Amino acid sequence: MKRLEAEERLLQSSKEQHDAEIARQQGILENLRKLPRPGPLVLDHAPANRAIQPLNDRSAENERQLDGSNIGKFMRPVKEVLPTALWILALALLSPLLVKAIAYYVIAPIAARRAPVCLLPRMSGEFSTAIGVTGNESGPTTPSRVSLPLSLDERSELLVLPSYLQGMPLTAQSDTKWLLDWSMPLTSLFAGMYRLTRIRPISDERITVSSSLDPLAEFSLLDVPVGSALVLRPSCLVGFIQTRGEPLKITRHWRFG
Structure with missing residues (x-):
């Protein structure tokens, strides 16, 4: 009993100390609650502005x-x-x-979706390409090629743009034809068929046509028989072969609507 009473006195003393500490903390809390609330935080930019003002002045001067x-x-x-x-x-x-x-x-x-254009109603519309070595045989359309060999005889002449002529026989006669057709100067100019090179061989000769500017350009020789006609974009024409004394005939065909 004496031992228990001693422990009880120790516990009572400890309890009193804790109660005193709690009372002290509550007093501090009450004092903090009585303090006035601080106002909103306001930063004073004046010192910062004074610090960077020399830099702004230097930048403006620069x-x-x-x-x-x-x-x-x-x-x-x-x-x-x-x-x-x-x-x-x-x-x-x-x-x-x-x-x-x-x-x-x-x-x-x-x-x-439009109806096809019919230029000559009574014609079949078929054409062929020259495939013979003499230049006067014709057959079905053949694939185009990058380099096109042409065979000329003493009765024919070649008119071609100079940039597509890759060689000319030394014995052939050549001169410059300034316009494809003098009766249609504007058409010849707009089609690009001006300042043509005219070649007239004195015997059977072989001439090669290819492009010196566009390596992907391909050529084909279309055979247009006597009495027939051909309609094509002028930009697709680089030259033509015709019989001497029988120049190529160009006609106007206006289509409206």
Whole structure:
């Protein structure tokens, strides 16, 4: 009993100490609650502005010096015009692709649904290409080729654009025909058929036609018999062979609607 009473006194003493500590902490808490609430936090930018003001002044001075220099005078209009120039350049680069896309996906389907154009109702519309070595035999259409050999005799003459002529016999007579047809000067100019090279061999000769500018260009020789006619895009024509004294006949055919 004496031992238990001693422990009880120790526990009672410890309890009193804890109660006193709790009372002290509650007093501190009550004092903190009585303190006034602090106002909102306000930063004073004045010291920071005073610190960076010399840097701003130095930067403005550098910009004034740069604007007054030759580089600044040159770059000022460049900065003003550069965005517009870039848009124009992008439009110039993309416009061919846009035109081709519209032609392929819009115009071509509409044209394919239209009725075919009939130039000569009583003709079959068939044509052939010259495949013989003498240049006067004809047969079915043959595949085009990058280099096209032509055979000429003393009765024929060749009129061809100079950029497509890859060789000429030394014995052949040659001169320049300035226009394909003097009765149609504008048509000849717009078709690109001007300043043609005319070759007249004095015997059977062989001449090669190929492009010196476009390595992918291919050629084919179309045989148009006497009394027949051929309609084609002028840009697809690089030259023709005709009999001397019987020049090629070009006619106008206007089509409206």
